[in-house]
Amino acid sequence: MMCEDISPLENFTSLVDDGGVLKRIIKKGHTDISPVKGETVVVHYVGIYHGGDEHGEKFDSSRDRNEPLSYTSEEGHVIKGWDIAVPSMKLGEVCELVVSPGYGYQDGKTRRFEIELLDFYGKDVSPKFDGSVYLTQLVHGNEAVSPRPGSLCKIHALGYCDGRVFEDRDVSFLIGDFEEVGLPEGLDRALCYMSEGEEARIRIREPMTFSSHESAKRGVPKGSILYYLVKITSCEQRKSVTVFSTFREKMEHMQSLKQKANELLKAGKYRIAADMYSDLLSDCLGVATSGYDQYAELNNFKCVLHQNKACAFLKLKSPQECLEACMQGLELNSRNEKCLYRKGEAYLLLGDHEEAAACFQEVLAVNAKNLEAVQKLKSCQDVISKALQREKMMFQSAFKPTRRMGVKLQRRQRRQTFPYGGFCCDHVYFLNTV
Template identity: 30%
Template sequence: MDHESVKQLIHVRSDQDKYVNEHGVLRGVYFTQVKDYRPNSKNLFKCRNTEQYVPFENINDDFCDCDDGTDEPSTSACPMGTFYCDTQFPKSSINSIPSGKLNDGICDCCDGSDEWLLVNNHKLQTAIMTVDEGIDITKAGDRGVLKRIIKEGEGTDTPGAGCQVTVHYTGTLLDGSKFDSSKDRNEPFEFNLGKGTVIKAWDIGVATMKKGEVCVLTCAPEYAYGAQGSPPKIPPNSTLQFEIEMINWKAEDLSPAKNKGILRHIIEQGSGSDYPNDGSQVTVELEGKYGDKVFDTRTVTFTLGEGTEHNVCEGIERALEKFLKDEKSRLIIQPKYAFKSEGNKELGVPPNTPVEYLVKLLSFEKAKESWSMDGDEKLEQAKLVKEKGTDYFKGNKYLLAIKKYKKVVSLVEDMPEDTSESEENKSQAKELLISAHLNLALVHLKASPPHHYEAKDHATKALKLDEKNVKGLFRRGQALLGIGEAERAMEDFRAIVEMEPENKAAAKQVLLCRNTLQKQKQREKQMYANMFDKFAKHDTQVEKERAEAEVDVIGEKVGEWGKGEGEWTDEQRDRKPTDFEKENPNILLLDKDGQFENM
């Protein structure tokens, strides 16, 4: 029997019934399988389970061309054909039915997708069509998350990973049954985007939303609750739909102390999964402004960690360590991480000024991580970094010098105790470590104002590795003297003189410490003398005021009734003497105010 004869014997659906949406997706095709229902370069369709190829126009024509019937996914034309329910994963005996059960008036699929023509006078096209609506926003292009915008949002900004997002949402199954809604609770939902605290589809979809936007996300099970579902409301392998309203979000805080010193608003998402690290060569587009004034527009290449050499502030460098390639973000940077109290005369930025930058990471070449280096590589890198730090120190670029010397420490600090290293490498690492700590102590002393506590700490670390190191003792002594601990400082300088009697610099510092201690004692002596004088004057004044306040106990009239202090009251006069008074008539008694009662 030829093709046309068979079609006359089998009910042929109308073009309206044979629904093909704007994406070219055919009814009865599960949306994750759409890619399998595309024509190849020869306009042929490959049967799903066999090696057969048939003309693509024969799909859903009510005639079986494939032995497995996969060219007729939504008809009952093939006796062996299988229909996959729309809300279930394909190729499961539980989630699929024989094609012969389609449109037979009985729902075999839990979502009713096998009865799209008419069931109880209610067309079920809406639920089926919704599965195929929207734009695929997955990186894999597997249509696992489809987005359909209901209401456009404001501006161009979208939230990025780390932002605290506030939304309203309503979640439904494909049959329209609602399983959750923040609106019903009248309580917006907040979560941290991109941290895996919500289903994958949300982290993907919400990141594309603008403020005020309302959209519908259709989420395949693998992007939602998977094979387990979320009983009792969400069955296993459920495709879900969420209507989401973006209320607002708080920018991601990239500052070390999380004090809003560096805020990031992602404008264009980056690509890949790698980030620049300290020492990376980066190329970025910059546009900086404060208020309405644009002060910096350029493309610049520099080594991350040395941005100040190119008028790139600390806030940008810290932020770039969180950028993916091609990411474009707006950074709001407070003075502490911008150009500080000095400002930037070259760029025209006043002191203590917050700045805003548009930054795009065009490319970067990542520096090798220390954990991936062997001992020889670490030593070689540490020597190069130390040399660079010394160059910065000689150029009075102390902050950059500090960064480099700290890098030396991080590279070799574990090597002296590493049993897997050779003795030669251990020895070199120890020397580099001592040198780096000594240099850090020196740079901190040279800074303006000096960082005495930091200098003391680094000198002490050097001395733990070499307790008789003269430079370590001298620099710690200077730091101690700077924080007012002259006695401890003198101990360090004396230790140097004992080892090197001809060390004039140390001997001079010993004298300086003695003079400082003498001055301290004089100040203390004067302070205590002033305190004693003050106390003596205070006591004299108090005594004088008390004497002036005393009354004449003989003749002064006081009291409510005009009785004198020296007069007996009627109560006293009529009081019977006590036993003590009877036995001792010549002893005068004091009253409650310390006065003689019978004066």
């Protein structure tokens, strides 16, 4: 039975059996997706009283404040009527609601709202937490089995953009090797936050979408927001280092994974290798040592992971990430030859020959027979020397006109005629005689 203070309204649909929440669509949404429980929802709204002495009076408006409202969907942060109605809306939709007191503020007053669904999104799982990858869990999976860098994963992926499906297929690939199978980096990233059997919605925007080539291949405009519905159908289960009881078992397990990463590095799978080295460095946190020998062995292992990770980033032409890996390795061993050398190569990629030369000198201080470092140092010194010569020539040429102008000015001053027939010459005044 409809609540007594809500009069019959045309084109409204009841969202609950007792008619306490009525909805009318004013403008249809532009994307056929709706928010689910736990997502952050962003709306604009205008609220007015419906019925009674205050009928038609505005009591609240985010538009007047020019401040959209953000809240978590279906978790009781807004009135019950909103938690029922907003999940029925599509992205970009504008609707009108009539909400009875029982679904509103429990104050005996019916209210009317105009709501625009501006945005909604799940958990930010992007590398820089900049909103380029959002993950929304739809169906729970087996949390004991999750994808990790380098592990084999089978998924079903449904991709759509601007309401058009551009991809619907089963894919089997190594986590991190997304380019090989034509998937966006953001999807690969999100999978590492999912588990076997889980279904999720993933929202991806630049720079975590497709390359220009892949976008053109799928007819997806560059810069578009991509949505994926993904299910992990199966996933290679990699044992956690914590399941092993002894230090030796843990080290042997991690050594086998490092060897797999090394093979991927040699095969040109630089991104997967870098991700696997990072993953192994995280595993090292779960390894306890007893005595100096175990401590030294673990430290040496971590240092090797950093130097190999630096190598992968060099191959990826990512000098800043390479420098970071080298610095972390050198914190463990300040005389690590490969970290010092790769640090120098990273500075070369950045065009900083002075810093690079300093790094190669440090390499030679560790190993004077490193011929590659000798050659790189000589090359850096040649570049620096030529740069100094150019600067010297530019400095000299810049001051030549100034000197010439100064001489001419002095000559003009000397020829200048002064009152009483005098003239100036080298700051001594002479009078013309008759």
